[in-house]
Every structure is written in C-alpha cells, then in structure tokens.
Amino acid sequence: MLRLLLSLLVCAFLSTSVKAQTPVRQQCVTMEMDSLLRAKHPELGTLNDFERDLQLKMLEIKKKMQAGRLAATVITIPIIVHVVHNGEAIGSGRNISLSQVQSQLATLNEDFRRKVNTRGFNSNPVGADIEIEFCPAIVNQQGQTIAEPGVDRINGNRANWNRNDIEGVLKPSSYWDPDKYYNVWVVDLNEPVAGGGSVLGYAQFPTQSNLPGIPTSAPGSTDGVVIDYRSFGNSEKGNFATMRATYNLGRTLTHETGHWLGLRHIWGDTNCGDDFCADTPPQASESRGCQPDRVTCGNRNMVQNYMDYSDDACMNIFTLDQKARIRAVMDVSPRRSSLLSSNVCGTQVATKPVSNFRTETRRVLLGGQVRFTDLSGGFPTSWSWTFEGGTPSTSNQQNPVVTYNQPGKFKVTLVTSNAAGQSDPLERVEYIEVLNQGLCAEITNFNGTPTVLAEPNGRGYVAGQNSKQSQAVSEFFDNSLGYSNLAGTAIRFGVAKAAKGAATEAVVTVTVWNGRGFQNGPGAILEQKDVPLKDILNDVAANRPTVVTFDRNVPLSGLPFHIGVTLPYVAGDTVALVTTKNGESLFATAWRQNRQGNWLRYADSLGLNVAHNVTARIGMKTSVQVAASAIFINPGETVTLNARGAGIYNWSGAGLNTNLGPQVVASPTQTTSYTVSGSGSDLCSTSAVVTVNVRAGTVTSNTPPSEQALLVTPNPSDGQMMVSFTSPLRGALTLGVRNVNGAELVRQNHQKTADTFQQALDIRNVAGGFYFVEIRIGEQVFRKRVVKH
Template sequence: MLKRILFSGALLVCGFYSGSAQQIPAWQQLASQPAREQCATMQMDSALRAKYPEMGSRAAFEKTLQERIEQIKKLERTGRLADVVLTIPVVVHVVHAGEAVGTGRNISEAQVKAQLETLNEDFRRKPGTRGFNDNPNGADIEIEFCLAAINPTGGTITERGIDRINGASNFGKSTWSKADIDGVLKPNTFWDPEKYFNIWVVDFAASDDRLLGYAQFPSQSTLPGLSPNSGAGSTDGVVIRYQSFGNAEKGNFPVMQAPYNLGRTLTHEVGHWLGLIHIWGDANCGNDFVDDTPTQASESRGCQKGRVSCGGTNMVENYMDYSDDACFNIFTRGQKTRMRAVMEVALRRANLVNANVCGTSVVARPTANFRAENLRVLLGGQVRFTDLSTNFPTSWTWTFEGGTPSSSTEQNPVVTYNQPGKFRVTLVASNAAGSSAPFVREQYIEVLNVGLCADQTNFSGTRTVLRQPGGTGYVAGQNSRKTKAVSEFFDNSLSYNNMHGASLRFGVAKAAKGAETESIVTVTVWNARGFQNGPGAVLETKEVPLRTILEDVANNRATSIVFDRNVPLSGLPFHIGIELTYVAGDTVALTTTRDGESLLGTSWEQNANGEWERYRVRQGLNVAHEITARVGMKPSVQLTASKQFVLPGEPVTLNARGASIFSWAGQNLSSTLGGQVIARPTQTTSYTVTGSGLDLCNATATARIYVQPGTITGVPTALPDEALTVSPNPSDGLTAVSFRNTSRGILTLSVRNVAGVEVLKQQYQKTDDGFEKTLDLRTMPSGLYNIEIRVGEQVVRKKVVKY
C-alpha cells in the first residue's frame, strides 16, 4: 500500500509498492537529509502477504505479469490488439464523526464527484484538462471509473457511489491509524471487492497524520506462476486522507489542502492498486518493470522539471513519482500495458468489469460462478470458496465431491479435504427470480498426499555476509545502527499447520569469552500480522548457545534447532529470525544472498526504535536470509531441557513431546524410556530422544548440554538388576518386589508403562538393609512395565510383564 505524508503543513504523495508507510522531510531539508519513502503501499502489501499467505509472492506475480505484458506487446506490434475501455465500479466510504454532510470529514457529494471526474481525466488523458500531456510516450489507459448505483443487496444507492460511515458512533473513533483501518474499519465496512472498487476517505490519527493515502497491491490469480488464492479481500482497496480527496479547482471544498488538493493522490494510489511500482523502483536507480519510464535515483519533490539522475532526465510528471499534484500528468504506454495486464491476470480486478452495478437494477435469475482460493492443497488442508454469481443471489447450494462438508448453503464456504485426488465442485445460486443452472468445475480441487513434511527457504543464490553500508558491523547482525532483530518472511502458500524446527546459517560468530562463552542467541518465530506482513506476535522462541553457533561456523555448517513444541502456524505466513543483543565482544551475522539475487522482499529488520521494515525499503537491499523452516501437516518430536549449562553431575530435566512412546540415549540418564527423564552429565553431552507410536514428520530431537569445569556433584549409582527381585514375573499384576542394600532413608517406588507414563508412585521409609513390598498392578492394562526403586543416590530398575 502506499501513503502520502504532510510536513510543516504540506502533504506528500505515496507510490505503488507493496504497502509501506512513508515519511517525507520538509522540502527545505531535502538537500541535507536522505530521501525518505512517503508511500505506504509497499509496506502494507508486504504485511498483507504475510498475514495472508494465499496472496503468494511478489516475484511469482511479477513473472506472470511480465509474461502477459510480452503477449500484449506482440499483439500491439501486429496490430491485432484493440483495447476496449474497461469500466470499474467504485464505492467511496466517507468515514466521518457525525458532522453534517458537506462539513469537515463528512465531505460532500460534489467533492466525491470532483475526485472521480479527475481520476477519469487522468486515466483517459483527456484533452483540455490537467490529465492531458503531449509526451510521445504518454498514454490513454482506457480505464474509466463509475460511481456504483446499486448496493450489495441490490438496492439503489441514494447518493450514487457513496457509503457514509459514522466512525464515532459505530467504532468509537474520529481519527484512524493504519492498524485500526486495516484491522477494524475495512473488515467491517468493505463491499464485495469482486464487484466494487473500495475507497475509504478518512482522517488519519496523529500517529499517521502525515500520510496522504495508501493502496493494496493486486493479489494473484489461478494463472501459471501465481498463487490461486487472492486473499485479503477484506482490506482490498485504497485509503485517502479526506483533505486530499477531491479537486479544489472543481468546486469550493475548504477542507482540501495544497499542494495535494488536485486529486492526484487517488490517481497515484490507483496506479498502485493496478500494479504500478514507484517510478524509481524503490531503490537507487531501481527497476519499476516498465520499459519507457526513465531510470531515476529517488523520488522527486515539488516539481523538479529537468532533474537529472541515473544518466538521464527524470520524468517528474509521472503519476508514480512523489511530485506535487499540479506537476503530475503522465502515465506511459508501458505503464498502460502493465495496468491492462493486471486487469487480466488478477482475478479480483478482472471480475470488477463484469459487476454491472453502475446501472439500474435488473431482476433476473443469477448466473452462477465461483472460484477457490487454493486449487491445490495438502491432505487435511482447507479451501475457501468465493461466490462470483451475478444478479444478486440470496441463497446458494454447493456440492463438494471429496470434501467435508460435502454440501453447504453458505455464500463463501470453507471446505476441508481429507482424501487425495481431484474433485468436482458445483454451485446453484438463487434469488426471487429463480435459480441458476448448475455451474460445475470438474477436477477443480487437487488434494496432494505428498509433501506433508517439508523444508522451505527463500534462499537461492550466492552465500554472502553483508557488511553494514555506511557504518560498522553487519546488515544481518550487530551493527552501528543498533538493529534489534532481523527476520525472514515465509508465505506458507501450501498452508502448513505447524513447524518443528529451523536451520539458520551464520557467516560470522564471535564471543568475548571464546569457546567457554555462556552467551545465547534467541531464535524467534513471529506471525506475519504486523504492518505490511511484517513480524507481529511472537509464536515461539528458542535460546541457542553462542557456543553452538561458534562450532557450526567453524565447521561450515548451518545451525539446526528444534523448538520446544510444534509451533502452530494455522496455515498462515510467518517470520523466522534472530534477536540481537549488544554485548562487548559477542557478534553474530546471518548469511544472505548477494544484493539483487532475491526480489521477493522477504528480509526484514527491526531498528533501534522497534520499527520493522523490509531491507529493500530501508536499505535498498534485495536479499534473502539463509534460513530454512521445517514445516509439516504432521507432528514431530520436540525436546526441551531445563538447563543448557550445568556443573558436572548437576541434574537436567529433559522433556519430550509430539509422540506417544519415547526412548532416550545419552550419559547418566534416570531412564531410557518415557516423556521425561533426568540427565546428570559429567561432560558436555548430546541427548537424543526418538519418538514412535504416531505418524511423524521428524521422529528424533537432540539437546546438547554444556558442562562447566567444577567438582562432580552426586550422580545416582545404577545398581545391577539383580539387586531388585520381582516375583512372579510375568504375573497377573500381583507381584512381590524385594530390594536389598545398606542405604537408609526415603525409598521411592515408581512404575511406568511402555510409553514412559508414570502409572504408580509410592514412597516408604527404608530403615533396614532389606525392603519388600507387594505390588498390585491388576487394574492396569496388560503389557510391559518398568519398575524403578530409588534410595538416595542409588537407583535400580527391572522390567515386569503383566498378562
């Protein structure tokens, strides 16, 4: 999404990219301050792609988009392409605080109409208006926008294309932050984005009061190379500051503020909404994927006609720059081709031209139509279906071959598929005029019985450790900018539901105390529900000894970790990364691709103020971290240790989970079976647990316990099995236990089943050499049991069979 920002009473326009908030310094400070992005479109898009994995990757979208652009260009060269004018229906949600219509935030119908008139002038390059230009590369986009006449229920809209929302009475808010807009306002007020282009006109909160607006980048379609899921329908559209919505030259609109009072904020944001990137490519001399826009070093300010950068004259009049409203007047032919291609490959955009809501309502039977967010899912995965039927149906009858449920009367049902294969979906839509013919998609949903456990990574390129540009330290590690954390975004496009571990490759690891360090590095998993798909809430953390990372770097291997539990992903995007602490002499840095080898925008950093942003936006770097997520649809064995650094013989509790039966290997274990054991290592030792009894992605996990120099504390002496007598064995469960040694004190008798679950525990006072007790297991199920007797530092075990 993209935003504009005010400085000292002035607003700035924001550009296309995938949703990022932008701030603009005062014009008089531009010469001495680095340029700052003023559009939040890129930032918001990134956040949404994390929150909604079904949106797929920007790189996949760009690949398919470029393929379609080339097809269009070929048709244009042969003269076989005649563009038709596409008409997009618009609803403007005017968000006010109870003011009278035409006052303050509750802008007038005339102001709304002035804005739509301006938008059409710009997109049609209309002669005699500010939207016209005589640039040889200038283009009539042949896209028009109409104010909707019919609301989602089929009724007539009193003020055409306007939906007035009292934010104060409905939501208790007069001003709106980005988080509240996308988290509260949009989901509760949007109209079907398959039929309406949603525009929200708001008063931004103080935290965002320099913003002019932002847009949501087009999500993807079922074409090759694109995710079949659109996602984020509840947030799709454009948000504009009410003081910049309209055109001051077309009426008396006192709330509008120069120099962003001529309606070009919406033109710029609609460019983003239709797939255009900022003209400078959001990088120094970057790529906006359009051939006929000149390369430029950064955004323009004011109206810097004649500005030269990157070896040529910049097109500061282009709507996708950051110039003032009065300066804008150009979309190029290449930008037209890109926007027209988006209208074909982005299904939600393409469906708008068939909505037929700008005319009068016609009562007729529906024509059924639908699409699925996922056409391919893993076994046990879910698919959300979206109704696209025309003529305002009021009831729906779905049939899902192979699905659960097998039928539904919801408009947009969610179906689970628990068997592999390709399955048919049928829809009949009805209204007062009758029912549609059944609409059938044969072999529409493919359910895969493979890949239920997978390793996922965005890394593909040359392994590199990036030094911090213009400072000291490392981009993906401690540096002079005091970066607090770095992360890698995973879109989770196949909707895996859990993650058991991860692999992170470090290129640098240093410790002030060398190999004896007890410092730790925290690996963190976040959900992707932060701003613009950035890191949100923490899902899990894992403390990794810096000593482990030192060993891995020295041996040129990645650091593998197993989380303490199967991290719930819920089929949604997520981030994995590290939190950075600043201790003198301790340094780590992750490896990345070389700059330019990854265009996905998946690498993020948290600055010293706690603000997350993509490397691409903040540092102009296009890289991916070398991080691998180990995900699955099945559980895995997880292992947690109560301590990682101990004195010799000091007890460590090891807990395993994820399976029903566990067996252990390692030094000085209290047991080799069970979900919990006590280890008393006398030297640095790795303990491995193996799980069974369930269908698992990963059946083993290992914990390494580091033993510090020191005096060995008491380690239980394992006595020979002969010291314990159990008779009869096998038995019906009633058996005599006899144990003899010279120890005195509290004696603990415990019994565990084969799964390691403790089924009986009793304590006695041992006052003689001999101990005898009748053990009654007759109420227990038949099977193998492990009897353990512990007195002081001595322990003895024996297996017993109950038939």
C-alpha cells in the first residue's frame, strides 16, 4: 500500500547565509510548486498510477539484479547547460567558465558511477553504481556543432530570477527538445525563502504518459533542473570565485538530478516518511551539516545520501534500491527513455536520418485525437507521415495531430530525410487502437443481480442509511478513456421510505467527488444536486432509476471520479442503493464514508465486493444543463431557470416569461416540469428537464418568504456574482462567504434600508468548489450554496 503520493515537481531548496562559512537552514517548497503546476494543468492528476507501475517495474528490475541477469549496461544521457548571465564576460560572475561547467559534469559522473577514490564512493554494501553517465551535447537542435560542448550561453538581460519568471519566461523561451537533451539552467536564483537564505535549485519530476486515456505528461517546456550559479561546479577542481562554502562541491546538481530521475527526499518529506526505497532507513527529517551518528525513527540515519540535505562534503551514496527506482523511471517515463537514442554527444557525421516517434496515448475514443512526437535521429529536415484510418491521412509536419473517426487498429508510417538522404520507412502495424465508443457515452460498473443489501443486524442497509450511520456511499469510476466532463447520472434506489408527511420537502443530495482521495477514494466535492425524496419514492415504486441532470457540466479533466449520495439521518427517512450480489463485482468500486468521516472500500471494511447500480453520463463534448433558483416554492412565487452548455436555448412549460434565452423566469401555479432544448454547438445531450414543486396552499404575494429571500446569480459562476436579498427586514446586515467547513472567507457590513438589498460579490481569488453565501440581519441567518468554477 502506498503511503504517500509523489509530487510532480520535486524541489530541493537549500538556503545559504550571508556568512559564507555558516551552514543555515535548507528549505523545500515541493508541495507549493506541485500545487501550482497541477492548478495550471489539472489533467496531470495525481501520480498514484505512475507510482504503482514504477513499484512493479522496480520489483522486476531488483529480481533481475539479484539473479545476476541484469546486463551491466551503462546509460548515457546528453546534457545541455544553459548558462544565464546578464552580459558579463565569459568566466566572470554569472557567466561561469567552461571549466566550471566541466568540473560540475565530472562530479555528476563520479557520483552516479560511484567512482573509486572520489567523494562519490561509499563502501556501504547497499551503495550503488547507478550506471548512468552524462555527456555534454556537441551539437545543437539543428545538428550544428556547439562551440563549447554542453554549454548554451544566454543573456537574460537581468541580474537575477525568481521561480515564477523562470517557469513562465526563461524556460519556455530557451529549452532544448527534452526528448533529446537533459536541460539544466544555471541562473542567479536570488529568491528569499522563509527563515533566511535563498533558493539553490529545483527539478521537475518525471511522469508517465503512456497510460490508457488522457496523457499525464508534464509540460516539456519546463522539464529539467534549475541551479543557482554559486552552487554549480566543484571548487576542488578549480579556483571558482563565485562558489560559496558548504554547497561548493557540486552536490546540488547531483541531488536535483536524483529528483529529475524519480528519487524522493530520503526522509519522505514527512516525519519517518517513505521514500519508496527499502534500503534507505527512515528518518525524522532532513539532516543538517554532517551528522554521521544521527539516530531518528529507531535508525542510524544515512546522512551521506545524496537525497538528504547534508553538506556537499558529507554526501557520497546512492543505494541499490535508489538505482532500481532510477532504472525503472528510465523504462516507464517516455521522455526519459527517449534520451537514450538522442545521439547528440558522439562524433557527428553526415548521415541520413533514422525515423522514430511516440504518442502520449495509443488508445483513443471514436472521434478522438492523437498527437505524434517525432524522435528521429540524424537531424531530419523533412517528415512524411501516413496515417491509416486517420484524418489527415498524410502529413509533412514534424509533430502532427490526427483525428480518428472509425473504430479499429491502424498502422502509422514515418519517413524522414535530410541533405544526406532519406530514412528507411518506420512502419508500426496496429499502432493506434480506436475504440468503438464515441465522444458521448454512459458507463457503469453494474453487471449483476439487482440486490438491496441489509445490515446483518437487520438495522438499515449496507448501501444506505444504517445502524453504522454511514455518512455517504459512492461508486468509483476509473475514467480510463479520459472523458472530460460529466453531465448527469442515473441511480437506482432499492429502498426509499419516509415518515408520514416527511417527504414533502425532504431531499437526497447526489454528490460527485474527484478520485484523488486515499487509494483513489473520494476526494474533493466537484458537484452536488438535491433530489426531492418524493421523486425517489415514485421512482422506486415504478421500478425505474432516478435520473439527475447536474446544474453544469462537471469538469473531470480525464481523471477518476465518484458518484454517490450523502446520507442525512432525519427521523423516518431511509434510502438505499441497489448493488450487485456479493462477489459479482471484481474491482472493489463501492465505497462508504463511515461515521468518523473516513472513506473505506466495501471490500476492505465489510468484506463485500459489489458495485452500486450507478450510471454516469459522460462525454468529451458538453450537454445542455439546467438549474433552478429553487425546487420548492409557494403558489404565486417566481423561480429563475438558468441553462448552459449550448449557444441557443428554447424553453417549454407553463408560466414562462419567455421561451428563448439562457435565463427565464417561471411562475407556475402547480408543480411543473420545464424542458430546455439547446443548439448552436456540438452537444452530447441537447435537452434537459427541471421540475419546480409548488406547495399546496393559498397564492401569496410575489415577495418571497424568508427561506426563499436570498438569490445569487449566476450560480455556478467564475466568482463574480450578484447577491439579491428581498425581505421586509431593515437594519445592519452582514454579507459573508463560508467554505464547506464553515470557515468565513469574506465579511462585508452594510445597512438594509429597503425591501430589496443587492450587492456585487467577487470571490475569484478562491479555489473552485462549493461555498455558502450568508446574510445575517437581526437574529436571522439566510444561506445559499454556490458553485465557483
């Protein structure tokens, strides 16, 4: 069982003091950088799948190593060092000399090859020769000889850089093809960190992009390592005036290269954490200075390990498990493995190209797209692609994008050429598989006998309200084909009960979670929709599923998700979902949230392997969605209906102020269903229905009662919204916003002097999710749940 998630960006921030001889605290902002990248690229998801496959590959490699069947092949990785200066002469200040670069590369090779009689040698029996060498590239991306092997000098026209500018400006404008070069940027990293000191370096973690479904490959334009110029090089190999003590022996690049090749910090970034390497003893935290007798977590700490935070002079070991992990990454991560055939380090002769390519996915949906990446050697200048079953069927682009509109397995052919000649055709038969599933689909894990599982004690139901007081139940969808959005769901309830009169306005909340919780359990809430209990009662009586259309197209970003229901314990109300019989499902997709709020699989906590009867309406295209400002109103009241997902909308139903447009106002005199049809864009579903329930009673005035007085539009929104509150109450009014945990994020004080109070509200600075807009006036509190995209 994996106890920790790997971060996509793994950074080592080692801080330095104004006093050059005094070691000071080192810093790491791994999670901060990881969160920023994932916010920008939500399709990256977590690295659970990557870590699982990596662990399996490690086991395979370690078995071969133990059996002596792993060939001692030395891997060579080409490196290009981008020396970023501010106009200084070569060898002065930031524009470090070629000899300083060479001293660093020599140290990197000593450390990764466990060279005898160097600082990079450790006699510990778990010490490993990683069997990786780094060679300076001798040709650039156009195949031209580089004046200084391995060095690309860049005048950045500024004295120093922070991480934001490096990631957003420097890297994208200067990187070399990461499939052919290991990019290292040497810059003036004059960025303060908490506690004093400044950043020394950081790396982008490798990713796996050949999993089924949506690619999980991190941006190539930022792939590589960043090192501060004062910690790049080895002062024992030359008199380099810019280098500073403690971090002047080249181990910053060794450490960051370890991250770039998939290694974690040795302490697992938490107290006695797991770095996924069994031969690195757990330790409580990073080490400082050089403490060879340090003992934490019941172990003598391996402070000499390159993935600790010890001083440069203290570091001298990678372990056998770290080697297995690195070699596994070279197999699992396409961008790392492609470096092995780069051929930019050896003696170059004019030769015709050797064609090669890869894709980020080889299985696509009907109508899906595939991006091809050219990996050809020999520096081709022209490309000739042929795509069986694809559109276009041929291309002369280097990295074309192809659409596949018919199911089957299709051949891809590439021929490249340059001035020296034309390559032999590279033909890959049945390379692309196009599934006979379109861009709109309904998926379910249910394939068995409809069953309602009762608790053994007879008090309640396993998949519903029960004596264990489960807070929620859910069904996991792996979304292996990478669908981008969820339009709605159909849930089959097997039981729906209500005390006499209790179902009048009782609701069941259907909920969508992402699959980023522990072991792919439910994580953050993506969407919720209240469904009247009386509708579920009618559906159960008619033996049909309860169909739910969400207020918006729920963004899935091609990642796993859960659909289920939350279970409030109101006297007399009981619901339970239909499941398969125990043992009819083999994939442990049913989950429950226990009384303490922890999510558990049925298979683990109850010994039951079942699937809930839940169907997801998913797609790569949007569907028409509809939302109502209220689902229960008094006679004579109005309700606002909002549609989204299309370009043109047409409404039908009694009491509408208009039949056209994305927003209409309805004044039903009895419970009424409204249908909206959409057009003007390519849709999965072109219509949606919403029902407004009108309470029995006398027609009231158009002034809503207190429980209906608060309106927030639009909802959902991007964070800019208008709050409207209608009530005869007057006086001091507090407008606030709270998160789902009750924490207050916004508070505004106003005076209400008329029946209707209106105020613009802006929460664009908060993360997407669910929030509550709250108005307090006198002793009364009014709340409205809102969704922020």
